[in-house]
Amino acid sequence: MAGDPFLSDPARKRKRPARGAPGGKGSRGNARATRDSDISSGSEDMDSDSDSTHKHERDDGDVSSGEEFAEENAADKRRRLAKQYLHNLKQQQIQGDDFDAQDLDDELVARRLQDDVAENRGKMYKMLGATVAQQEASRRVLTARVGLKNVTGVAVHYPHVYTVSKDMELVKWTAGxxxxxxxxxxxxxGPRFAAVDAKNPAANHHHGAINCVAASPDGRFVVTGGQDARLVIWALESLACLKVLPTRAPVTALAFRRGSDQLYAACADLRIRTYSVAQHAQLETLYGHQDTIVGISALAREGCVSVGSRDKTAMYWKIAEETRLTFRGGDGDGAGKPAKPGKPAAPLHCEGSIEAVAMVDETHFVTGSDNGSVSFWSLGKKKALHTQRLAHGVVPPPPPARASAEDSAALAARQVPPSQPHWITAVWAVPYSDLFVTGSHSGAVHLWRIDSASFRTFALVGSVPVKGCVVLIDGAELADPKRLVVYIATSKEHRLGRWLGPVPGRNAVVSVEFDL
Structure with missing residues (x-):
């Protein structure tokens, strides 16, 4: 750097002599430089020559490294950084202590990048249905009893599971x-918590039945909503009450935005309220449903999908754009019409309400209805892409002696009411995958696989026997080892009422594990 004009000392500079000046220092210097240039390089010392050569190589390398990327544009720079990122990922995999070729194949760099891009775009990219379908006989099913009162909800933040019940109890479980x-x-x-203690938040609780529970993705909070028109924010580890947020109506469903502290709360006053749980503040209120909102689901985008029970609609809310999309159900309204020649008449099972909803990816979702129909929807169409009617079968008819008071067996048999379908009481989908689970009071939960080629149909791939009424389903994907754990909350009655009557079963949490 001795020749750098910004770093050299001006006082030590020598002025250039005038051209043609006789007998000056400059002429002697030029003569000396000429004589030095005539000296053969072979007369120099080899050690000093090698040192000088290495020095010049280092100087040239510094200059070339700076000049190499001096003229590259933005696209070239992004390409260079991407190649360097791929090289670093490969080095991390190869330098691992427990190197295995199969592990390297399972986590190819290209696949990881494709998965990141697919999740950012909100598209389905995890194909788990075929893997789960092969484990029909080897699945592991475990049951843990909860308590005396009926369970109303379950939330998972692995390795912890949280359940709530109608006796106002919040339970934290450790999954093994x-x-x-x-x-x-x-x-x-209990009733003693009817008044909110603003000075001591830890002394607060619900004084009515708890209807729902949700765990924040960051592992800091658990939120419960109850029949007492309260949202209670709890510390996830200690279950200490942090804040009580009042609502104007009972809270029926909760959902966290994926990767955020934003909470969506569905209330019985036909409104959806959004909250920032970390700030303990309400953000917005969404209007549109004409009946009680009984289900809500959300993924990574700023939006959610909800179902309005007897208004037979599903609404997708675009919160950032302040708009919504309405999808109308009413499946079965055309049933009972004269059948086409050669085809039997379809039984009349009209849809009375949409009971459950789950988002598959950012553009598709699944709903379950009280007429036993499971429907697969897309944001690009107003009608369902595919509907599976009587997905969980029908309720067996009662015996004639119980259905009628007639002494004649023939008359009593004619008075037996027709069989009714099993309600779809719970739906849960593995985010961004082709697998979703439905629950009812039929004695089993069903596993469904979406056709990854067309994204228009789905088919049954397995069932898990479960006693009782399935009130809610949640789960978690685990990486070490790779497996899927599904938690099913079962009860002896519906979580919001007793329309189904007593259901044989128990109040419990059923865990089902699959290897991926």
């Missing part, structure tokens, strides 16, 4: 490997 969940901590509300 190949073992049933163990009760770790619990707290119970």
């Amino acid at each position: 490997r190949h073992g049933k969940p163990r009760r770790a901590r619990h707290c119970r509300g």
